[in-house]
Amino acid sequence: xxxMSKMFVLAVIATAxxxxxxxxxxxxxxxxxxxxxxxxxxxxxxxxLPAGFGALKAIDGLGHTRHIAVTSSGEIYVKLDRPKDGKxxxxxxxxxxxxxxxxxxxxxxxxxxGIYVKGDYLYASSNTEVFRYxxxxxxxVINTETPEKIITGLIDRHQHESKSLTLDNNGNIYVNIGAxxxxxxxxxxxxxxxxxxxxxxxxxAAGIWQFxxxxxxxxxxxxxxxxxxxxxxxxxDWNQQQNQLFVMQHGRDQLHDLFPDLYTEKQSADLPAECMxxxxxxxxxxxxxxxxxxxxxxxxxxxxxGGDGVKTAGESAEDPVVAFPAHMAPNGLLFYTGKQFPExxxxxAFIAFHGSWNxxxxxxxxxxxxxxxxxxxxxxxxxxxxxxxxxxPGPVKSPGQALHRPCGLAQGPDGSLYVSDDVKGTVYRxxxxxx
Amino acid sequence: xKKILMAGMMVVxxxxxxxxxxxxxxxGTTASIARGKVxxxxxxxxxxxxxxxxVPRMNPPLIKTKYVLGDKTKLIKVLxxxxxxxxxxxxxxxxxPMPSQxxxxxxxxxxxxxxxRNSFGNKAPAITPGQVKAVRATIK
Numbered sequence: 001x002x003x004m005s006k007m008f009v010l011a012v013i014a015t016a017x018x019x020x021x022x023x024x025x026x027x028x029x030x031x032x033x034x035x036x037x038x039x040x041x042x043x044x045x046x047x048x049l050p051a052g053f054g055a056l057k058a059i060d061g062l063g064h065t066r067h068i069a070v071t072s073s074g075e076i077y078v079k080l081d082r083p084k085d086g087k088x089x090x091x092x093x094x095x096x097x098x099x100x101x102x103x104x105x106x107x108x109x110x111x112x113x114g115i116y117v118k119g120d121y122l123y124a125s126s127n128t129e130v131f132r133y134x135x136x137x138x139x140x141v142i143n144t145e146t147p148e149k150i151i152t153g154l155i156d157r158h159q160h161e162s163k164s165l166t167l168d169n170n171g172n173i174y175v176n177i178g179a180x181x182x183x184x185x186x187x188x189x190x191x192x193x194x195x196x197x198x199x200x201x202x203x204x205a206a207g208i209w210q211f212x213x214x215x216x217x218x219x220x221x222x223x224x225x226x227x228x229x230x231x232x233x234x235x236x237d238w239n240q241q242q243n244q245l246f247v248m249q250h251g252r253d254q255l256h257d258l259f260p261d262l263y264t265e266k267q268s269a270d271l272p273a274e275c276m277x278x279x280x281x282x283x284x285x286x287x288x289x290x291x292x293x294x295x296x297x298x299x300x301x302x303x304x305x306g307g308d309g310v311k312t313a314g315e316s317a318e319d320p321v322v323a324f325p326a327h328m329a330p331n332g333l334l335f336y337t338g339k340q341f342p343e344x345x346x347x348x349a350f351i352a353f354h355g356s357w358n359x360x361x362x363x364x365x366x367x368x369x370x371x372x373x374x375x376x377x378x379x380x381x382x383x384x385x386x387x388x389x390x391x392x393p394g395p396v397k398s399p400g401q402a403l404h405r406p407c408g409l410a411q412g413p414d415g416s417l418y419v420s421d422d423v424k425g426t427v428y429r430x431x432x433x434x435x
Numbered sequence: 436x437k438k439i440l441m442a443g444m445m446v447v448x449x450x451x452x453x454x455x456x457x458x459x460x461x462x463g464t465t466a467s468i469a470r471g472k473v474x475x476x477x478x479x480x481x482x483x484x485x486x487x488x489x490v491p492r493m494n495p496p497l498i499k500t501k502y503v504l505g506d507k508t509k510l511i512k513v514l515x516x517x518x519x520x521x522x523x524x525x526x527x528x529x530x531x532p533m534p535s536q537x538x539x540x541x542x543x544x545x546x547x548x549x550x551x552r553n554s555f556g557n558k559a560p561a562i563t564p565g566q567v568k569a570v571r572a573t574i575k
Contacts, residue, residue, distance in 0.1 A: 158530045357490040400488035
């Protein structure tokens with residue numbers, strides 16, 4: 001009944017929202033200038049946004065679209081989780097400028113998550129390798145069949161296998177290699193099993209590796225073990241203002257399942273924080289020995305290593321820059337450098353939270369895009385939900401109920417924010433509408 | 436009109452009686468399902484979810500799949516050995532490893548599997564502790 005009335009209200013809003021709204025997206029350096037107006041969807045693509053913002057579905061139904069990259073002319077590359085008809089990368093074009101994708105091609109016979117455009121190259125990852133494709137002046141791939149394999153032989157053991165990537169301005173590429181483990185127990189995800197010490201996962205995973213962006217066939221020995229103690233990073237971005245790598249860690253799961261005498265179900269739903277870290281070469285963020293408690297604001301000794309929910313540890317481990325509620329699964333991070341959005345958003349961080357699966361019996365959480373204002377490379381205010389409603393109108397008890405789950409983020413040349421969804425393969429475009 | 440109503444009620448009564456008979460038939464199974472339900476919540480529900488719909492891309496659903504309803508030996512082995520390979524169900528892939536549940540007793544494995552095979556819209560014969568014991572013997 002409650003659900004029905006909500007649906008009715010939504011229908012009314014959708015019908016009422018026919019009044020056409022346009023976004024005057026301007027050029028890269030012309031805020032508010034009227035170029036090609038992009039028409040937002042009457043229902044803002046089903047999203048709840050701050051006043052002044054609108055959204056459209058650029059395209060729908062692509063499949064499991066993970067990360068997304070937008071070129072200097074606003075064309076889109078998306079990475080599919082698994083190749084569809086032999087195509088793991090889709091190239092999406094809007095040939096008439098109405099904001100809706102009307103031409104779609106594909107290439108790259110491998111699934112994966114990472115995709116990034118930097119300079120004259122498109123970079124894309126499978127779960128074990130990274131490739132790059134030379135781009136022409138329009139940032140179109142010159143030869144889709146012969147990418148350069150720049151990194152190979154990375155670990156994929158069916159858990160935290162996404163090889164997300166970003167690049168700096170000095171020819172380096174940063175690749176996440178997630179831990180093939182939850183908390184480095186002798187027996188993974190097994191009740192009462194204690195942690196291995198030292199944790200052997202850390203030598204080849206649970207960290208960020210730095211490689212050369214232009215060198216072929218690199219593997220572990222050729223790269224720099226840039227940051228460690230990061231359980232799994234799916235969202236990461238190079239902060240241009242700070243000239244520094246920022247990452248979002250997926251915190252550990254199942255404190256109650258594995259140590260029921262130490263943690264209640266409620267504590268397990270609320271612990272640990274999903275953390276943003278500013279990392280530098282040599283950073284250790286503490287996994288698996290510690291986790292971060294967002295209420296106590298402290299690094300806690302993990303129960304696998306003798307922790308009891310009270311003992312703190314990890315004095316030498318990095319402190320998070322921002323601590324978010326547990327289990328929301330940050331899959332995309334983007335520092336906004338565009339000029340389309342109001343001043344407050346400049347240089348701040350957008351984070352796509354894929355949404356939780358292990359907060360039961362509580363409702364699941366996340367399934368939204370949040371914003372954190374930044375000044376001089378540091379958060380200058382509290383985080384806030386920026387775009388919500390991806391999952392649908394009702395509460396999510398189980399992630400299978402979510403209609404869409406935000407996964408990747410990208411910024412268009414006009415300052416539009418793009419969000420990819422890996423349930424149905426919707427590409428959202430969020431714009432600021434001139435007052 | 437009244438006659439139709441009466442006839443309808445009789446059909447409903449007959450059906451519910453039939454359903455009760457059906458339920459009563461395997462008395463041991465009913466008790467096994469009840470014990471399995473408790474175990475499912477403790478051990479399985481976090482990953483496979485309370486409604487057994489699983490987690491997209493990660494943990495497979497347990498609803499009307501060949502893994503759950505099919506070969507008993509294979510299913511028992513998944514619990515005893517765990518599983519670390521991609522599972523494909525109706526064109527979707529699930530990649531997260533399943534930890535071994537070998538520390539559970541034969542009866543507990545039988546109970547939880549019997550519960551899963553007879554819940555969430557599933558309907559399949561019970562699994563007995565003897566069957567679990569036999570499979571365990573082949574992998575020791």
